[in-house]
Amino acid sequence: MDVRPQFPVPRAARRAGFSLVELLVSVVVGLLALMFATRLIVSAEQNKATSLGGSDAMQNGMLALFSLNGDAAQSGWGLNDDLITGCNSIFSDTAGFALAPATRGGAAITPLAPVVIESNGANSDRISFYTGSSASAVGSVKLLANYAGGPALTSDTNAAFGFADGDVIVVAPEPAGGNCALAQLAGAPVGAQLNITPGAAYRYNRAGGLGNNYGPGQARIFNLGPGAKLALHSWSVNRGILLLRSSDLAGSSAQPVSVIDNVVAIKAQYGFETRAIANYSPSRNGMQVGQWSGPMIDADGDGVVGGAGDFLRVAAVRLAVVARSKSAEKPNAASGQCTASTAKPVLFSSQAPATVPAAPVTVEVAVAGDPLDWKCYRYRVFEAIVPIRNAEWRP
Known part of the structure; x- marks a missing residue:
């Protein structure tokens, strides 16, 4: 016979599970954990998008500059005789290609030259390279x-x-x-x-x-x-796409074809030989850049801007490509404004060579038709200086 005293068991002790307070605390802790996890994932995705956007801009910009650089390096082959370079040319092509326009003393011409730059101020240029x-x-x-x-x-x-x-x-x-x-x-x-x-x-x-x-x-x-x-190439940008109009690429003579996306601007400057040397000749005096300019100048000092002698004085070309990230970043939550970029890129700001003054250009990067502000994207600038070597290898 069990003689141990019997004590009543409290009703709360006989009950299994959590109290309401414990349940509410668990829900709050879970929500906090979910909130921090969501923030962590969102932040990681934003960082990933930024990194991938920068990678896209790097890849597209380098490929675009490589393409322009290659054309510039070969330009002028077969066109570097004094009788041809800068000559206003009568040209017809049933496939639809047209030589780039320029001006000479205020009159419209279509010159044959290693490079012809249609300078558009802050907007993207059209750059033409011609090679035999x-x-x-x-x-x-x-x-x-x-x-x-x-x-x-x-x-x-x-x-x-x-x-x-x-x-x-x-x-x-x-x-x-x-x-x-x-x-x-x-x-x-x-x-x-x-x-x-x-x-x-x-x-x-x-x-x-x-x-x-x-x-x-x-x-x-x-x-x-x-x-x-016959490689007659004209490079341009429209709505964030690098375009090529070419005489030797099927289907691209009459209208330009798309080459690379998310390229928002290309710019170029002539590198002029400006030394005042009597009876100047590259074979005797060599060529060196004395002035950078996007528009044509009177480089030979004959009083005519855009004369054949000015094209003969082009020793190099300075190229710049501006590429943007593929994905736009979200506006700031507080201000509602994008801050991925706060200033438009400035090109050609460095002196090269060291004794030649720079001619910096602030370039327009807004893409026509894009509903987002240009500040929502990140931009990368790529620059190169390419000697027009065939201009110096002159007969």
Whole structure:
């Protein structure tokens, strides 16, 4: 028989589970933990988006600058004779390509030159690079007979050596001062005769011939190489996309094609040789940059802005690409304003070479049609200086 005293067990002790207070405390702790976890995830995602956006801008900007740099390095091949560089040129292309416009003494021209910059102030420039592909570089023959239109040209030598069917030629007045004309050889030369008859296979020929007259012995005929390899390239930016209009890329002659996205601006400056040297010649005096300028200047001091001598004085080109992050960052919660970027990029602010004053440019990075403020994006600037080496390797 159990004689241990019996004590009543409290009702609360017989009950299992949590009290209401304990349950509420648990819910609050759980909500706090969820809030901190959410903040941590959101912050991590924001940092990830920022990092990936910076990576995208780095990749796109470097690729864009590499493309422009490559064109600039090769520009001027076959176009660096004093008779050709800067010559106002008559040009026709059934595929739709057009030479970049410029001005000479206030008059509109379309010059042949290694680089032509259509400077647009704070807005993005259009930059054109022209390159031939002839194995003979700037080899030429003299125009023997009078030319007053038509499909036949007569040289002073056997043109079968150095000219072939489909080659693009430039007829340049000698001495310099008149208009140049481009055409394409329709068939192999026959002795000293060159044929420029129009045809579906000869896109650079026009009805009626060159469109300019040349007297006997008053012009030279230069060979730029096969028409399929004639590299006339114009780079531009529209709505945050880098565009290329090209004579040697199918489908891009009449209208530019998209190359790289999230590139908001490209800018360029001529690097002019400005030394006042009597009878200046690159082969004797070399070339060095004395002034940077986006617009053309009177570099040779002849009183005419945009003359052929000014294009002959272009020793280098300074290039800049501005790329932006792919994703926009959210506005500040307190102000409702974006603060990812607070100032527009300033390009060309450093002196290079050290003795040449910089010509800084604040560039416009807002993209037309974008509903977001430009300050919601991060930007990266890429710059390079490219010597126009073919300008110095002049005959």
